[in-house]
Amino acid sequence: MHLSRILDLNLQPAGAARLAIRPLALADAALLADAYTRNASHLAPWEPLREDLFFTVQGQRTSILGKLAQFESGTEVPWVILAGERVVGTVTLTGIVRGPFQNAHVGYWVDRTLTGQGVAGAALKAVLEMAGEGLGLHRVQAAVLGNNGPSRAVLKRAGFKEIGLARSYLKIAGRWQDHILYQRILP
Numbered sequence: 001m002h003l004s005r006i007l008d009l010n011l012q013p014a015g016a017a018r019l020a021i022r023p024l025a026l027a028d029a030a031l032l033a034d035a036y037t038r039n040a041s042h043l044a045p046w047e048p049l050r051e052d053l054f055f056t057v058q059g060q061r062t063s064i065l066g067k068l069a070q071f072e073s074g075t076e077v078p079w080v081i082l083a084g085e086r087v088v089g090t091v092t093l094t095g096i097v098r099g100p101f102q103n104a105h106v107g108y109w110v111d112r113t114l115t116g117q118g119v120a121g122a123a124l125k126a127v128l129e130m131a132g133e134g135l136g137l138h139r140v141q142a143a144v145l146g147n148n149g150p151s152r153a154v155l156k157r158a159g160f161k162e163i164g165l166a167r168s169y170l171k172i173a174g175r176w177q178d179h180i181l182y183q184r185i186l187p
């Protein structure tokens with residue numbers, strides 16, 4: 001499976017264009033700035049504190065350049081989720097480790113207007129297929145705040161198993177917070 005293809009997610013939520021996933025590109029800066037601005041309050045409880053620059057085209061250009069550099073080094077694979085030409089989320093494999101581990105971490109978010117409609121699950125399923133078939137990974141891990149029931153449900157439906165609790169794992173919404181750890185062993 002080639003990682004540069006646009007993949008149809010075979011999902012068209014009510015009021016949205018047909019959904020697809022494709023690799024992140026520098027040309028996505030304005031689309032991502034718009035998506036993050038639209039979803040700032042929706043994402044705030046689940047993400048690190050963001051400076052105002054993050055929500056601008058220049059801030060997104062800088063972020064994308066960093067992600068593309070990580071992609072070139074083989075440690076990250078970022079995708080955008082699209083409804084037509086509009087960015088409605090992201091899904092990213094980070095911290096890719098090769099050798100005997102063959103592991104990555106996954107993170108994702110979906111536009112506030114599309115939560116609960118299967119979008120995150122469809123995007124995660126596509127990325128897991130690419131992680132196994134296209135990247136040859138053995139395991140994908142995720143860390144989720146304990147009070148993020150919807151994201152925990154997405155992971156469970158995608159075949160992830162809970163493997164533990166990490167105390168003060170990530171600084172989210174301005175404070176160090178515990179996360180529940182999950183993993184999925186790929187076929």
